[in-house]
Every structure is written in structure tokens, then in C-alpha cells.
Amino acid sequence: MLKSLDLRPFRGTALLGALPRPSIGTADPTGSVREILSRVKNEGDSALYDLTKRFDNVTLDHLQVGKDEMEAAFGRIDNALREALLAAKYSVVRVHEEELKLLAEHELIDNFGMRITYKTQPVDRAGCYVPGGVARYPSSVIMTASIAKVAGVREVVLCVPPQPDGTVDDATLAAAHICEVDYVFSIGGAQAIGAMAYGTESVPKVDVIVGPGNVYVSIAKREVSQVVGVPSSFAGPSEVVVVADESVPPKWSALDIAVQAEHGPNGLAWFITWNEEYAKAVEEELESYLDEASRKDHIASTLSTQGYSALVRNRDQAIEVANLIAPEHLELLYHDAGQDLDKVTNAGAVFVGPYGTAAYGDYVAGPSHVLPTYSTARFASVLGVSDFRKRMHFIEVTRDAVDQISWAAEEIAGAEGLEAHSDSIRVRRSEGELDEA
Numbered sequence: 001m002l003k004s005l006d007l008r009p010f011r012g013t014a015l016l017g018a019l020p021r022p023s024i025g026t027a028d029p030t031g032s033v034r035e036i037l038s039r040v041k042n043e044g045d046s047a048l049y050d051l052t053k054r055f056d057n058v059t060l061d062h063l064q065v066g067k068d069e070m071e072a073a074f075g076r077i078d079n080a081l082r083e084a085l086l087a088a089k090y091s092v093v094r095v096h097e098e099e100l101k102l103l104a105e106h107e108l109i110d111n112f113g114m115r116i117t118y119k120t121q122p123v124d125r126a127g128c129y130v131p132g133g134v135a136r137y138p139s140s141v142i143m144t145a146s147i148a149k150v151a152g153v154r155e156v157v158l159c160v161p162p163q164p165d166g167t168v169d170d171a172t173l174a175a176a177h178i179c180e181v182d183y184v185f186s187i188g189g190a191q192a193i194g195a196m197a198y199g200t201e202s203v204p205k206v207d208v209i210v211g212p213g214n215v216y217v218s219i220a221k222r223e224v225s226q227v228v229g230v231p232s233s234f235a236g237p238s239e240v241v242v243v244a245d246e247s248v249p250p251k252w253s254a255l256d257i258a259v260q261a262e263h264g265p266n267g268l269a270w271f272i273t274w275n276e277e278y279a280k281a282v283e284e285e286l287e288s289y290l291d292e293a294s295r296k297d298h299i300a301s302t303l304s305t306q307g308y309s310a311l312v313r314n315r316d317q318a319i320e321v322a323n324l325i326a327p328e329h330l331e332l333l334y335h336d337a338g339q340d341l342d343k344v345t346n347a348g349a350v351f352v353g354p355y356g357t358a359a360y361g362d363y364v365a366g367p368s369h370v371l372p373t374y375s376t377a378r379f380a381s382v383l384g385v386s387d388f389r390k391r392m393h394f395i396e397v398t399r400d401a402v403d404q405i406s407w408a409a410e411e412i413a414g415a416e417g418l419e420a421h422s423d424s425i426r427v428r429r430s431e432g433e434l435d436e437a
């Protein structure tokens with residue numbers, strides 16, 4: 001089931017060489033994504049109807065889902081699901097209200113008489129993509145839209161692929177209602193990203209696009225990043241690295257390997273341990289679980305292409321391997337894992353201790369489940385309030401600064417041959433103090 005790797009002999013750069021390269025799946029669809037985007041840009045709504053027919057096999061007669069329909073869906077869903085979605089939103093809002101405090105306006109420093117103040121402002125309108133091909137993701141509504149609202153975004157636009165009958169499922173609409181989403185459109189794939197980036201007759205143009213999706217969606221976001229803000233993470237097919245030993249029941253480890261593979265194809269699932277017997281026990285549990293799993297095909301498809309069971313020397317090497325993979329989800333399930341957290345440098349989210357299945361993070365932990373995949377955790381981060389806000393500095397130049405630091409600015413302007421630059425400073429320095437009115 002999982003491909004076995006014995007990484008024990010490898011050290012340093014040889015270890016990197018011994019790891020299989022991540023793969024984006026079958027053929028790279030950048031060419032067809034570009035075609036879709038240019039049709040949306042040039043033809044607007046009519047391209048959206050046509051592409052939805054082609055890729056979702058649905059003939060729509062309108063694109064927008066009204067606020068009344070969101071409210072009705074909220075009323076229709078099970079009581080227990082309604083409570084669960086509200087609890088998840090509450091948890092996400094709490095975490096992000098705290099995160100927002102970190103961005104509070106403050107004076108950084110008095111720098112040579114120049115007062116530097118740090119401030120952030122929300123973007124005006126955000127677009128959230130909620131996937132809906134292989135599975136339904138009401139949780140992704142909460143993990144994007146509620147964070148945009150906490151960040152202070154004025155309007156939130158949400159796109160989600162239509163179901164085969166052309167509607168959007170009740171749970172997704174109910175989540176949109178809970179998160180006070182302003183517009184919902186039943187459009188999926190690269191065409192949805194194009195619609196939000198360029199704007200069409202029906203879909204308002206947004207300033208930032210966030211949200212996970214399959215390769216078409218993720219590549220489309222990368223393509224439109226010239227005209228709209230897009231976080232640098234590639235929030236693509238799900239990934240997990242599970243590090244465990246005999247201190248954890250093998251069934252728990254086996255299930256966690258299956259969890260992220262359940263999302264669909266092109267994902268990645270690694271199991272890492274330093275205990276050979278335990279690796280065998282986990283493999284056996286995984287096989288017996290798969291015999292009965294309802295999403296057996298999805299899980300098997302990810303595991304057969306990018307499912308690995310790696311044997312390492314010790315926990316240090318386990319973390320070294322995890323850092324090289326830079327996975328979306330890292331689980332450190334073994335006893336005392338809390339001791340190792342400083343060594344983790346590359347991962348989207350890290351789950352610590354034997355109870356730490358990534359599924360808590362998918363729904364209720366509070367941080368967004370929109371996380372960097374495809375090794376982008378080397379440089380990119382979890383979705384958060386800062387993705388919806390822009391940083392700016394206020395620079396208040398006092399007379400004191402003119403006296404203290406003009407010389408350096410004039411000198412550099414001179415070296416760059418930019419006369420107006422040095423003149424603008426020199427007049428202030430030489431023409432003395434203005435009367436304060």
C-alpha cells in the first residue's frame with residue numbers, strides 16, 4: 001500500500017536526494033487554464049455559462065445565489081449541523097480576533113527624528129473560492145469568509161461549483177449565511193477565479209482571492225496574481241506527514257494517513273517512524289481500514305502515487321525529513337513531541353501529541369485550514385487576517401530629522417545622479433524653520 005523507504009543511511013544533502021520529488025499530478029494544465037481565463041476576461045458571463053456546461057456538465061440560467069436562499073438553507077439544515085457550523089465559526093473568529101490585535105496600529109520608532117507608525121488597512125472586497133468537485137466544503141466557507149470579515153473586508157464574494165442539478169448544497173449556503181457573505185455564485189474551477197479577478201456583468205471584481213482548490217483552481221490563482229492579490233501559498237491537494245512510534249495506537253496513525261488522502265487525487269501522505277515493528281503494524285491497520293472505507297478509491301489513489309512509509313534513525317531525523325517535505329499538515333503524535341517544536345521549520349500547521357489528528361484543524365481548532373501545499377510551506381503561510389490587509393507606514397518628518405539625517409539622503413541622491421531628490425531635501429535644510437501655524 002505505502003511505498004517503503006529506508007532513510008536511515010542518508011545524511012545532509014544525500015537525504016534530500018533520497019526523497020521522492022513532489023508531483024503536481026498528471027500533465028501540467030497551465031495552458032488550458034490560461035485559455036479559460038482569457039475567455040472569462042473577454043466574454044464575461046457568457047463564457048461562465050459555457051465553461052460551466054463544459055466542465056461541470058450543468059446548464060445554469062443564473063449565476064448568483066440570493067441572500068434569501070442562504071437564509072432558507074440555514075433554516076433547512078439539521079439542528080446539529082447548524083450548531084456545529086456556528087461553533088466552528090465561533091472558534092475561527094476567536095483565533096483571528098487575537099491575530100488582528102497583533103496588527104494593531106503602533107508607533108515603531110523615532111528614527112533620527114522621523115516618527116514611523118505602522119498601520120494596516122483591509123482590502124475593500126475579497127473573493128473566497130470554496131471547492132466542490134469531489135467533496136463538499138462548508139468548512140472552507142468558514143475558513144476563508146469569516147476571516148475576511150474579522151479582517152475588516154467590506155464585501156465578500158464567494159464562488160463554489162454547482163451540484164449536478166445546478167444548485168449549491170444547503171450546508172455551504174448555510175455557512176455563507178453564518179459568515180455574512182455578500183455574494184454567492186455557483187461557479188467553479190479556473191473560470192470562477194477568472195470571474196473574481198477580472199469581474200464580469202454579474203460577478204464583482206475583487207482585490208484579493210483566497211481559498212483552496214484542485215490544480216486548475218490553484219494554477220488559475222497563480223496566473224491572475226498580476227491583477228489581484230493572491231497569497232503566495234499554493235493551497236492545492238491535501239498533504240499529511242504523520243510521525244509516530246509505539247506510544248500511539250497504530251490504528252490512530254493509520255487513520256491519520258488516510259484522512260488527508262480522503263480529499264481526492266494528487267495528495268501526499270507520509271508516515272515516518274524509527275520503529276520497524278510499529279511501521280508494519282500501522283501498514284496492517286491501514287489495509288484493514290481501507291477494506292471498509294467509503295472513500296476507498298480516493299484514498300488508494302493518493303496512497304498509490306504519493307504514499308510513503310519511511311524508516312528513520314530517530315526523531316531528529318524524522319523532523320529533518322518533514323522539514324524537507326514541507327508538508328501542509330505535520331502530525332507529531334509520539335510521546336513528548338512538544339520538546340521538538342523548535343526544530344520544525346517548514347510546515348503549514350503542526351499537530352502535537354497523540355490526540356492531534358489534523359481533522360481538528362480542518363474544522364474546529366480555529367486557525368484556517370487553508371494551508372500551503374506542494375512544498376510552498378518553505379516560504380508561505382496559513383491563510384490569516386494579514387492576507388486581507390495591507391501594511392503601510394506613516395512617516396512624519398520633523399524639523400529635527402532635517403538637521404540630523406539630510407546629509408545621508410543628499411549624499412545618496414547625489415550618487416544616483418537624481419538632482420531633484422537632493423534639491424527637495426536641500427531646500428528644507430537650507431531654508432530654515434517654518435512658523436508653526
Ligand SMILES: NC(=O)c1ccc[n+]([C@@H]2O[C@H](COP(=O)([O-])OP(=O)(O)OC[C@H]3O[C@@H](n4cnc5c(N)ncnc54)[C@H](O)[C@@H]3O)[C@@H](O)[C@H]2O)c1
Pocket residue numbers: 032055056130131132133134135137140161162187188189190191212213214215216217234235236237238263264265267328369370371372373
Ligand atoms: N490546501 C488546503 O488548504 C485545502 C483545503 C481544503 C481542500 N483542499 C483541496 O481542494 C481540492 C478540491 O478539489 P475538487 O476537485 O474537489 O474541487 P474544486 O472546486 O477545486 O474543483 C472543481 C472544478 O474544477 C474544474 N475542473 C475539473 N476538471 C477540469 C478540467 N479537466 N479542466 C478544467 N477545469 C476542470 C471544474 O470547473 C470544477 O468546477 C482537493 O484537492 C482538496 O484536497 C485543500
Ligand SMILES: [Zn+2]
Pocket residue numbers: 238259260263358359362
Ligand atoms: Zn482534511
